[in-house]
Amino acid sequence: MKNKLNPIALANLDTSTAPPLEEQAIADARKIIADVRAEGEAALRRYGERFGDIEKGAPLFIERDQLQQALNTLPAAQRDLLKRTAERIRRFAEAQRSCISPLSFRVEGGQAGHTVEPVEVAACYAPGGRYPLPSSMLMTCVTARVAGVQTIIAASPKPAQLTLAAAAAAGADRLLAVGGAQAIAALAYGLAGAPRCDIIVGPGNKWVTAAKHLVSSVCAIDMLAGPSELVVIADESAHAGVIAADLLGQAEHDVVARPILITTSKKLADAVDVELERQLRDLPT
Template sequence: MAQLREVAAKDVKGLKLDPVDEKTLAGAQAILSDVEKDGEKGFLKHAERLGDLKAGQNFMIGKDELKAAFDALPEKDRGVLERTADRVRKFAEAQRGSIKDIEVPVPGGSAGHQLAPVRVAGCYAPGGRYPLPSSVIMTAVTARVAGVESVWVASPNPQPATLAAAFIAGADGLLAAGGAHAIGAFAYGLEDKIPACDVIVGPGNRWVTAAKKLVSGLVSIDMLAGPSECLVMADSTADPAVIAADLLAQAEHDTDALPVLVTWDKELPAKVNAELKSQLETLTTAEVASVAVSKGFYVIAADKEEAITVTSTVGPEHLEVMTTDAKADTARISSYGGAFIGQKSAEVIGDYGAGPNHVLPTSGSARYTGGLSIFTFLRIRTFLHMDDEDSTEQTELFNDAVHLARMEGLEGHARAAEARLKGINKRANGAAEENGDAPEPKKAKTDDAE
């Protein structure tokens, strides 16, 4: 039976962001090129070839059909989806309320920034091994709270719960396809069906990730998501059965998922491995989870300090801290996507809508980015507005700009600043003359003066 293997602390390296191979990138590029060149025809070519659609099958599901799917769900299912969306929405609204437009004075006027949502967002939700209506809620609800005008969802073989989630999230429609061709449809648009998106978000398989990587720059993307990761940092007070359950919850996502245990309790890994063995015997997804567990590992650190260093080095997508002082210990860890502090803070509750988003950075990218949020859909646009009366500070500002431009060898920049500076000086002299303060003109030199 699969078990975590031991890895020495000194041998732990940071996860590397390499979620796609060159062969997949090349294949995704060919698919994207067809969609860009041939639009709907190119999209359908690959959607039908890969089994997403049958010839002639409708691939666009509109609002009315999404609502019908929601109405047809059992009442209990509808309630779960509605409550989950409400929690995610409230958290996103709190995030939006934490930032605002600003305006500050500068010499001669004011400067500031304004927050503006993107116009169109494409939200991808996996639908292969498992349907993930939770990912629809996490992405589309957050986009709507950010103020995005047009929100679209794509998911292959969408199940009723996925369609219902798209309705609850306020999506304009759902593209019943996945893979690189769905990302191409988002990036380039599909004639009168889907507009070209400004941002594409959501997790997916290596083909989705490869396509997102290739269209990044043409559009914004949230991140390049690899297989799921969960690292538990624990001491002797942690429950081995709970640790094992949480590691298996991530391991069942994908055979490439990475479960990790870091501890300074020498007895804990054996207890966790025993629990993994026991729980896998009855887990319905054991075929997938056991493969991931066999790729996972544990580290027995010399002490808490080394455990924190190892955890920060890995920079996991999901971090669970089960120690006697979990809050303080978490604060000392430098890199993670989402933290779950204390044994009661189950990562699975994060997956299923306590509030924070479950689309999180993987493969070590938590070193420089965070998870999906309303900020993913917002642009910060700055402005400068100078129309106040001239001042000494304003003159200094323009003189500094002239000087700095010439320091950089950019004479055109210097002259553009000087063009305004001449006006400032002229207005200043004119004002002085009106007030009788204009300097007397210099007299020409004479021989007597010499």
């Protein structure tokens, strides 16, 4: 069996860093955004079809009843898993929300303080295609719904049934079946039938990240999410199966993701290798 882990001694560790945004990705995203702003649905559809987001002539949006149908027709085990996971995220989000409270404080001459108000429209992006992440759909849409957002627009290119079902379980109102910079442009500027969104959240590839950067002056964003990097620091007492799952959970995001295990135990590293091999057998991504 070939090792899945690539052993690296400390002296040989690559400590170089990459910029969070690539200049070429920014240039590509800028042109796509400009085209979508100028041409609206025609450009959104053109780019979506070119990059394989949607089939020629397919609808750009998948409505709530279709999302629900995707959830209803999932195998029972997957449907229950989505609902159970959404409920766990919801409970945590509710606990977080309860910690954020309005404030009114008496000062000389009056009152000072703040209120806590949700935005009206949120866009929640989840990667699709080779690296679908229904988990991102759950973690963004459920949180937005708990925050009190009125309208939640999901977006994911070439969405699989599991992604559509996750959008339903998470409470999305509809889903834009296009991704990349073209989707970010439509959501930020309210084009091609998409409402103008107050915020765009969720991870994506380098063109999605570049597009979020470019529209951040007109639409709030969560962050600029680069390729996934994960470091697990573990000794011989750690559970090899849990470590392997954590490493794979990041590795499946992107071909340039960097999941790293730091350990002083060769026995643990070997056990993690065995677990990686075992878990990869039934991991579709």
